[in-house]
Amino acid sequence: MSAGTRVHRRWALAVAAAGTALVAACSDGGMPPTYPPPGSPPPVSGTPVPGRSPAGSVPSGVPDLSAPETVATGLDVPWGLALLSDGSALVAERNSGRILQVRPGGGAPREVYRVPGVVHAGEGGLLGLAVAADHDRTGWVYAYFTAEHDNRIVRFRLGGTAAPEVIFQGIDKAGFHDGGRIAFGPDGMLYAGTGDAGDRPSAQDPDDPNGKILRLTPDGAPAPGNPGGKPVWSLGHRNVQGLAWSADGTMYAIEFGQNRFDEVNVIRPGANYGWPEVEGTSNDSRFVNPLVTWSTVEASPSGAAIAGDTLYVAALRGQRLWTVPLRGGPPGAELVGRYGRLRTVAVAPDGALWLTTSNRDGRGDPRPGDDRILRFPAR
Template identity: 45%
Template sequence: MRTRPARRATWTVAVTAALAAGFLLSAPGTGRAIGTNHVAGPSHTAGAGHTAGTGRITAPSHTAGSPAPAPASAPAAASEPGSPKTVSSGWSIPWGLSWLPDGSALLTERDSFKVYTLTQSGTKRQIGEVPNVVTTGGEGGLLSIAVSPSWKSDHYVYVMHTAADGNRIARMAFDGSALSDYKVLVDGIRKNTYHNGGRIKFGPDGYLYATTGDAQSPDLAQDKTSLNGKILRMTPDGTPAPGNPFGSLVYSYGHRNPQGITWDAEGRLWEGELGDSKYDELNLIEPGKNYGWPICEGGCSATGMTDPKRQWPVAEASPSAVAYADGAIYMAALRGERLWRIPVAGTSAGTPKAYYTNHYGRLRTVESVPGPGTKSLWLTTTNADNNGDGEAGSDKVFQIDLG
């Protein structure tokens, strides 16, 4: 298991000058189911049809600092992300973030079990707590949240959290004022102190996707009858989505501790995954594919395994979330304390570049800001957790303009 290095207490003159000038640091349900989230501490740490996984992986990955095979098509260059601007402060481990139709966001706090609305002008309001949540002394608690694509008519929001009997996906009603009507959709996902996964999002096909960790039992990732170490795909009622490869909730398997999923402009599903001691991964997800853990960590030659598109030494990443914007995947790093930008074109991932290295601490969640013509991200820190060096209330929500 991995420990987090001490935060730097001093800065070089060159770094300080660059930051002062605004430059960015870079370094090249209804059906019950059977069945965790990584930190850089004790572990590295209703539509029809789906659009994800249309591309196939054809080449092995490489580390961020080593030569890479040339991509099949070179991703187009795009503008640089600007300096982060504080939207809101006073948070403690803001984990999940999902947008409401009016452009405001719902955010969760992992250890307080509270849910808030946050407007783009920075107005914050608590709308309730999620019941039946427990912590694990590590990565468990209230994890992510997803607003129903039909929220204006059904008023549903979805949460993933740790409960006494394991990890759950539940649905609640939000009438614009308060949360109510908690209902469990999927349970039986094994929990542990670490490796709880925890990210849920609705895909462009209208189905709900969820990432689950191996619960510190690596063999579960290769067991297709287990919900651990998987990406799950389900209807809004928590039943297996039509077209799932095994007729169950399981969409892909062989994952260690995936915490980030996003879709590119063509509907391909990308995933960020925390490795053990060697490599973290960016994967292009296809239904039914085996992504290797624990047989492989990073690219390998084992038969039947799907290699990542990119991989990083664990000290440089520990990815918790990924988002697509401006022709690229943006990946928030915990232990690496930086935001990675990876240009993508088709099924190819270009050369990663890092921003804000060691300046804002541990970065938990990144999401694209919605709206016509909007080119911005929201980014949250998570320095108030058991692997950070911040106090309760020290975390922030930033906006980053992609200009």
């Protein structure tokens, strides 16, 4: 790809958008999960940050994975999921561009917004959703989606007629490795996980938004305290699909590997996680080793959420919910094969775990009644 065709990815365009305020892991493997991977340092705390998480604090309850409630069925590849203070949730349909509101206790999903300009192809489309901690006051909802020429982040208010405001753009798109997960951290900043869009060297280029975790203000500008004053928080990622924070402010990210290892990483500002030089662990001191690795057949990890001292990771190809004890110990596997491919996991303030399936995305045989949203109450 020539430099001219990649100009739109540089920071000049991305920051201009803010200023106006406007194939995944697919190979077979058979290796058991590794915790910690050989040569990895023991888990350490990340950089605690002031403020609060979107839920106010990390829920301390333990979800009861034996007694789910089916909140909604018949959805079209639900991808992003954002929990609201009234107990309901917003869900993004990747292919249609619709945002639906769903509630526990039944009732048909209700369309509350349709993001204009969504282009679905391969893994692209309407992807991550997020609401800030002050959503009840401001009404802002954020979405990451694939447009005609790029991946971008917009914000809007439900029920409004105004066009969404583009707050960040110029993230290269592709039929795969589009990233897409966004979340507000406990510092009130917006974090976005991007993919390398099939261009591996971009992950190591500090002036390229692809293959990164970005940290932005709610208006889309580089957040205060970012390394070098740029949007990049960390680099060397292949395809970030999940973001989560523990009670002490430690940040975790989940990403697809290539042929061997999927990863859980502890994220530190300015750190380099090795892609494409490294997949999984290495002895190269330039790169941070993952906290946990799985073989790609067991994982293809997507959403991530934390309740108490446990990180929950939804697995697509692995068709299971991984549990990672953050105080040490090996990961466990729950719900293996019970609901098919699992895309997104979120934990509500009441400790309930919400889970979306992804059985109608062309990666396997559709299951009758899917895709669906499940809710597992706290014990």
